[in-house]
Amino acid sequence: MQLIMYGGEEFLTGDEIADALLAYGRALGDEERAEIIEIPVREDDGSVVSAKFLIGPASQIVSKTVHDRGPELQDDALVGRLKDLTRGVESPTGPLLEISGENAYDAD
Template sequence: MKYVNYAGTVRVLTSDTIADAVIRYAAALHQSRLSDVVSIPTADDFGVASTIEVLLAPAIPVALEPAPDDDLEPEGEAFLLELGRRTEAALAVDTNASPPDFGR
């Protein structure tokens, strides 16, 4: 388990694979000078699945930090597939194009 530390004010507890995917996507968005809103799968204090929506943008710091292991790790297969697709699309943007080519 890891915390996604968002903007120094919000900590989202999620699985290692989800946290790693979020930071990779944030880096891809930064590299391509883009932003996006993602709904990070998490679980509340009682283990009920929920999501936290965050804006990932170049000016907003995102960091990962270790968290205690938890048996209530959120499900994230669909999230991981979608975030992988978005990461590839963000990395495909030609930032030197004028106007920028947004991968379309």
């Protein structure tokens, strides 16, 4: 499990979720963009709730590994979506254009 420190608060979530959130935040920061991302977090009483994070160039997020805080939180669909979003920011592609009989990517 990972303890995310954000805005003076601590949020407990799964390893893969935390890693995907941080990777997406780094990618957005590199592009000077920001997004709101919702992830599952475990409360002190063991319940699972959603928390929204504004991530981007000004985000100050720290994550550390913690043990014995209950079962690992997992959300494969969320992790996959965050990884896809990260790839989209890091390697954007555009529609193919026909230039002088050759295919080329639109630079926009």
